Amino acid sequence: MRSRLAVIAGLGCVAAALAGCTATGQMALGSGPSVQALTVSTDTTTESTVSFPTPLLPSRAQCREIVAGTGPRVQPGDVVEVAVSLYLGATGEKLVSVGYDSSKPAKYVPVSASAADVVSAGLRCGSRGSRLAVAIPHSASIANVTALGLIDSQKTRLTDPQQLGLGSGEGFVQVMDIKRVFPGKATGAPQITRDGFPAVALAPNGTPGITIPKKPTPTKMELEILKAGAGPVIGEKSTVLVHIASANWSTGAANSTWQSGAPQPVSLAQEDPSLVKLLSGVKVGSQVGVILPTPASEGQAADASFLVIDILGIL
Template sequence: MRKTFALILSAALLASLSACATAGSGLDEGSCTPLADPGSASETITASGDPGSAKLDFATPLVAKKTERSVLTEGTGPAAEVGDVIWGKAVLASGTDTTSAQQTPFMITLDKTVTPVGFTDALACARAGDRIAAVIPAAQATTDATQVPSGDSADAYVFDITSVYPGSAPGAPQPAEAGFPSVVTAPDGRPGVTIPSGDVPTDLRFTTLKKGSGATVAENDVLVMQSLGIVWKDKSVFESTWKDGMATQKLVTDISANKNGVVPGLAKALVGQTIGSQVLVVVPPADGFGDTGSTGVPAGSTVVYVVDILGANPAS
């Protein structure tokens, strides 16, 4: 079976995290128009068993010219649209062998620039609690055309949706605080930062730009978030989930204690924030990358983060 799906799921990290997620907020509760319809292939798929370990059955071989999507179990809550983030568990199987099923947790951003079109089409309009059967042809299951075999062969997928998160922080705007960089956001939530002139800060500072209405972030929570990181001195961007087109997840803990954590200053700033918030953090070297620096961050640099907190898994 082709490995394209595993390449976009970050399964190794997800498998180590809690599966109980806090739902996002700010998404529309109303109607949503799916990007894929049920078809003769997806309608043959049945699934029984718990999320992530369901037993699949379907008519072989599966053949499809475009992605087909059938909802086996309907969930509730806001529906995922392009740009939003979906968390859940999946079972996938070769379209020629019902016994070849593989299991994996997943987190996908519905962004066709980085996520194969088959997955965005299959998962658009997903809601928490949905069980979705999809048939995705090889041509729509990868962004690398060199991996596509000839013909209309396709694979079977069953997605159990745990949570749906907004693609950007939906919180209420807060009054600007003097002395911080200024931040403006594009319609899709992408932040733009203007660094003020003057001396480079040497102390840790943070402020809430948007106040979310969700749960309070605690130490060791696993945050689903968008983030932008900028070096204060030369205004260079050293990290951007917005540019990558994919939200990420981080432990709210010192990166020296866990490789999936964040720099100490950012961890301090995030604890006590609420889900749905956008936070601006100025991190001096002592609370950041110190005298060694990091990729894109020269030694001794003060850095600026803009973080959109989309959701969280409680500390396990």
């Protein structure tokens, strides 16, 4: 049974989400006449309803907190679980809504410090529990909708805002409900690992670099705690939010969710029971290294991968 954790890291299957606010912690978006003209519903457990004078012609991106959240403001480096509804500024039509039922799950958006990105700049206006309304100008429309993957695969290839039905100067209205906020990397205390185990060096944002030792390909699954977290304990049936980096033992070829943009939810109930047994009891905030052997098959020799897994939260 091939681990889904290895598949996620190997495919790099997460669409990168754009981000944007100042590195000093100040919000990159302020209010303005376009966002103040919106009338937005306040029940954050259901899809938003929005009305506004049309066509909406925002000259710049603007943000307004409709429902106040609790806790600290979203910061660069956080990962936000967000439900989103997108409206066409020309007519007020709702184009798409995700995050309010299991058929269209919420998005997990890494927040960066880029001041050019409407998605993160908008998220920086709020905290857990906030409902945010963002007026998005014509010039930023395509980048915004493709960043969150809100438009279908055919339309994500569009480069001209007019192909989305936008006239000159028109834009979008985006309503975002911040469900939860997670750290963007493992926050636990670094641990000393045993000799002969792959070495892991971390970039400032938490991205792992992996060095495979010059040793025979391992045949036994092993786990090592690289950072010891202090959060809740993972159970055998937990669904966890993780960042994953992998390196092939034979070739050193590396892949990761860090490169592709966002962490992924993983249900341990669907994983290899041997791996689940190793992960059960590990605490949120931990970073673990896992040696994952691949048995020999017809035409292919036995091999192994080394995974670095940052456990960001339990969903």
